[in-house]
Amino acid sequence: MNVDVDLSPLREYLSVENVDGYLIDDDAADSDQRYVSGFTAPDPYQTLVTRDGVHLLVSGLEYGRASSEATADSVTRRAAYDYQRLVADHGQYEGTIRMLAAFLEDHDVASVAVPRNFPTGTADGLREHGLAVTVEPDGIVTDIRATKTDWEIDQIRASQRANEAAMARAEELIATADVEDGVLVRDGEPLTSEDVTEEIEVTLLRHGCALDETIVACGADGADPHDRGSGPLEPDELIVIDIFPRDKETGYFADMTRTFARGEPGDEARRRYDVTREAYEAALETVAAGVTGADVHDAACDVIEDAGYETLRSDPNAETGFIHSTGHGVGLDIHEEPSVSPAGGELQAGHVISIEPGIYDPAVGGVRIEDLVAVTEDGYENLTAYRIGLEPTAGGRQ
Amino acid sequence: MNVDVDLSPLREYLSVENVDGYLIDDDAADSDQRYVSGFTAPDPYQTLVTRDGVHLLVSGLEYGRASSEATADSVTRRAAYDYQRLVADHGQYEGTIRMLAAFLEDHDVASVAVPRNFPTGTADGLREHGLAVTVEPDGIVTDIRATKTDWEIDQIRASQRANEAAMARAEELIATADVEDGVLVRDGEPLTSEDVTEEIEVTLLRHGCALDETIVACGADGADPHDRGSGPLEPDELIVIDIFPRDKETGYFADMTRTFARGEPGDEARRRYDVTREAYEAALETVAAGVTGADVHDAACDVIEDAGYETLRSDPNAETGFIHSTGHGVGLDIHEEPSVSPAGGELQAGHVISIEPGIYDPAVGGVRIEDLVAVTEDGYENLTAYRIGLEPTAGGRQ
Numbered sequence: 001m002n003v004d005v006d007l008s009p010l011r012e013y014l015s016v017e018n019v020d021g022y023l024i025d026d027d028a029a030d031s032d033q034r035y036v037s038g039f040t041a042p043d044p045y046q047t048l049v050t051r052d053g054v055h056l057l058v059s060g061l062e063y064g065r066a067s068s069e070a071t072a073d074s075v076t077r078r079a080a081y082d083y084q085r086l087v088a089d090h091g092q093y094e095g096t097i098r099m100l101a102a103f104l105e106d107h108d109v110a111s112v113a114v115p116r117n118f119p120t121g122t123a124d125g126l127r128e129h130g131l132a133v134t135v136e137p138d139g140i141v142t143d144i145r146a147t148k149t150d151w152e153i154d155q156i157r158a159s160q161r162a163n164e165a166a167m168a169r170a171e172e173l174i175a176t177a178d179v180e181d182g183v184l185v186r187d188g189e190p191l192t193s194e195d196v197t198e199e200i201e202v203t204l205l206r207h208g209c210a211l212d213e214t215i216v217a218c219g220a221d222g223a224d225p226h227d228r229g230s231g232p233l234e235p236d237e238l239i240v241i242d243i244f245p246r247d248k249e250t251g252y253f254a255d256m257t258r259t260f261a262r263g264e265p266g267d268e269a270r271r272r273y274d275v276t277r278e279a280y281e282a283a284l285e286t287v288a289a290g291v292t293g294a295d296v297h298d299a300a301c302d303v304i305e306d307a308g309y310e311t312l313r314s315d316p317n318a319e320t321g322f323i324h325s326t327g328h329g330v331g332l333d334i335h336e337e338p339s340v341s342p343a344g345g346e347l348q349a350g351h352v353i354s355i356e357p358g359i360y361d362p363a364v365g366g367v368r369i370e371d372l373v374a375v376t377e378d379g380y381e382n383l384t385a386y387r388i389g390l391e392p393t394a395g396g397r398q
Numbered sequence: 399m400n401v402d403v404d405l406s407p408l409r410e411y412l413s414v415e416n417v418d419g420y421l422i423d424d425d426a427a428d429s430d431q432r433y434v435s436g437f438t439a440p441d442p443y444q445t446l447v448t449r450d451g452v453h454l455l456v457s458g459l460e461y462g463r464a465s466s467e468a469t470a471d472s473v474t475r476r477a478a479y480d481y482q483r484l485v486a487d488h489g490q491y492e493g494t495i496r497m498l499a500a501f502l503e504d505h506d507v508a509s510v511a512v513p514r515n516f517p518t519g520t521a522d523g524l525r526e527h528g529l530a531v532t533v534e535p536d537g538i539v540t541d542i543r544a545t546k547t548d549w550e551i552d553q554i555r556a557s558q559r560a561n562e563a564a565m566a567r568a569e570e571l572i573a574t575a576d577v578e579d580g581v582l583v584r585d586g587e588p589l590t591s592e593d594v595t596e597e598i599e600v601t602l603l604r605h606g607c608a609l610d611e612t613i614v615a616c617g618a619d620g621a622d623p624h625d626r627g628s629g630p631l632e633p634d635e636l637i638v639i640d641i642f643p644r645d646k647e648t649g650y651f652a653d654m655t656r657t658f659a660r661g662e663p664g665d666e667a668r669r670r671y672d673v674t675r676e677a678y679e680a681a682l683e684t685v686a687a688g689v690t691g692a693d694v695h696d697a698a699c700d701v702i703e704d705a706g707y708e709t710l711r712s713d714p715n716a717e718t719g720f721i722h723s724t725g726h727g728v729g730l731d732i733h734e735e736p737s738v739s740p741a742g743g744e745l746q747a748g749h750v751i752s753i754e755p756g757i758y759d760p761a762v763g764g765v766r767i768e769d770l771v772a773v774t775e776d777g778y779e780n781l782t783a784y785r786i787g788l789e790p791t792a793g794g795r796q
Contacts, residue, residue: 029427042610061624093514093535114518115519116491116517116518116519116520117517117518117519118517118518118519119514119515119516119517119518120512120514120515120516120517120518120520120521120531120533121513121514121515121516121533121535122514122518123518123521123522124521124533133518135518135519135522137491137519198603198604201603202600202603202604205596205599205600205603206596206600210608210610212440212608212646226459248610
């Protein structure tokens with residue numbers, strides 16, 4: 001359990017704004033609520049942060065699990081506020097508002113700050129019952145959870161272990177494929193992006209992780225950083241594999257990219273691979289608490305521009321070269337704070353960030369190399385243990 | 399593509415309430431937006447329904463895909479409203495509000511209705527810019543999408559095909575396990591709920607589906623309808639398997655439950671199985687357009703109560719017997735309208751509902767039998783093709 005959560009910046013906000021509590025009304029999709037309450041459920045539930053505690057309101061169905069799993073200081077069932085009767089008397093919508101109003105009153109809360117994504121129906125309903133509802137505009141909880149506890153870093157590391165197993169399986173498939181008539185072949189059939197993606201996903205499932213999307217993009221597909229790839233994989237082409245699994249129990253993501261080529265991708269592709277690797281190393285060498293995400297991004301851009309390729313820094317409208325940012329925070333969301341981009345602020349010890357420079361051009365294909373690291377006071381701890389190399393090998397992840 | 403979406407009830411609402419448009423601001427988690435726009439994306443995007451069209455606002459990254467995939471009448475890039483400059487000048491939050499205000503103005507919209515879960519930050523921000531924002535309290539879009547188009551029923555049927563393959567794999571594992579020292583055994587190791595779940599999930603993945611949770615619950619675990627099950631499976635016990643996969647491309651769910659027992663579960667368990675099957679058949683026979691969900695639920699309760707077991711109708715506080723509702727709508731959400739419960743209103747042709755009575759008692763275990771059916775004018779079409787029988791067989795799904 002993530003017991004070291006420090007909500008003091010949120011409580012300071014409540015104090016400065018003279019607001020009694022901070023209310024979240026969401027479901028499993030909301031990582032802020034999962035973080036604050038130590039609990040998640042498929043159906044909506046509510047979390048109230050007051051100056052002295054974290055209070056959870058859940059359905060009877062979830063009560064037992066919430067009581068044993070949540071890090072919140074108190075867990076209350078909807079039935080405590082006669083929820084069924086309120087719904088019978090006033091309908092689902094107004095009944096839920098009245099239950100929430102009673103829950104807030106129970107905790108002596110007459111004014112709440114809410115996140116930007118708080119439901120307007122709930123906000124307006126509570127206002128009609130005389131409660132003051134204001135939006136907290138800065139995403140304080142999202143900022144708090146950018147800095148990971150040791151427990152969280154352990155969970156992310158575990159997801160990256162699953163990721164390494166999946167990457168090894170993908171690399172093995174590419175390394176051991178036959179080459180016939182200009183395509184990679186397995187068991188007499190063309191080996192496709194979809195085949196490799198399926199094997200990646202099955203491997204992740206067997207390691208307790210799930211994911212919605214994987215990128216296995218060959219040739220020109222790989223030159224679009226968001227193309228998931230499709231169709232037969234080809235020899236002598238760059239193949240970008242980007243995997244971002246989420247542990248099904250803990251909810252923590254990992255993220256890694258490798259680029260491979262079977263056969264001979266050509267001198268220009270090899271040069272881009274080497275430059276990307278240098279940019280990756282330069283960015284990593286820059287990472288430390290106190291350095292900004294913008295500094296890290298600049299380090300990657302310097303290498304890539306010096307090698308003669310465009311970046312969004314040298315040309316904001318560039319369509320080839322390094323056309324995305326260097327990295328992003330990873331945690332309960334796959335993209336979260338901090339940003340490792342021109343807008344990136346100061347890195348802090350405990351931030352977990354991806355470092356993933358790349359160089360793209362439809363005529364050559366794409367290269368991207370990505371590790372996941374935890375920022376430390378004087379540098380970083382790499383959470384990724386996977387060999388970097390253009391030649392795919394079977395069983396050679398280290 | 400789901401081109402037969404009929405938004406006329408929503409447009410009637412706009413007309414009656416004298417509101418210019420209906421605005422959704424959400425991401426892939428929101429099935430209403432996916433339904434209305436024919437598009438989904440991991441990051442937030444906006445959909446505006448006016449009296450004469452559906453208009454989508456997306457990031458440049460999503461523009462190409464939205465233009466080719468969405469059923470919306472128009473797709474606009476954020477850049478059309480100088481989004482980057484607005485964010486640079488006013489910050490992310492206020493910049494986004496100003497972009498939305500410009501998008502609404504562009505469509506001559508000065509007042510919007512929004513769903514209950516619309517972000518309060520956006521609602522309050524638009525209000526500060528002089529727009530009228532009111533909550534549409536009845537969930538009109540959710541109601542509209544309860545009635546499926548033919549295309550949607552095809553997608554749900556396809557998901558149920560994947561489900562049948564997964565159920566067959568689970569049944570085969572139970573049928574072919576050895577029995578040693580009071581547990582089912584495969585390859586010399588106890589066969590656990592977790593093992594069967596993993597094989598179900600792998601099978602679904604290979605059929606293009608994903609799922610977050612599966613129930614493989616043996617003995618007393620199966621007596622709690624929401625227990626996912628854990629540990630070694632045992633002979634002579636009831637084993638409830640409930641699978642609800644979602645197609646990764648289309649987003650449509652399916653749902654099916656079967657109950658098996660290896661060996662001899664005993665006369666009482668067999669009787670409960672037979673009564674559950676009778677209740678399932680009685681409920682199915684009741685289904686037709688014009689009948690209410692409550693009628694269908696009553697038909698199942700009649701059978702179960704007549705056999706001497708409790709239901710929530712005979713005792714609202716019952717902890718054993720039939721302790722949930724008979725079914726629910728299934729579509730882009732796993733639980734959606736209509737309800738097949740005491741609160742269930744009139745069924746309409748095109749509704750897709752689960753029929754899933756069950757009888758539970760920790761002393762005996764759980765039984766549940768569930769098919770997925772489409773309501774027709776004079777009955778139903780069963781979207782499920784999977785044998786019902788307590789004895790597991792390998793390769794005997796029909």
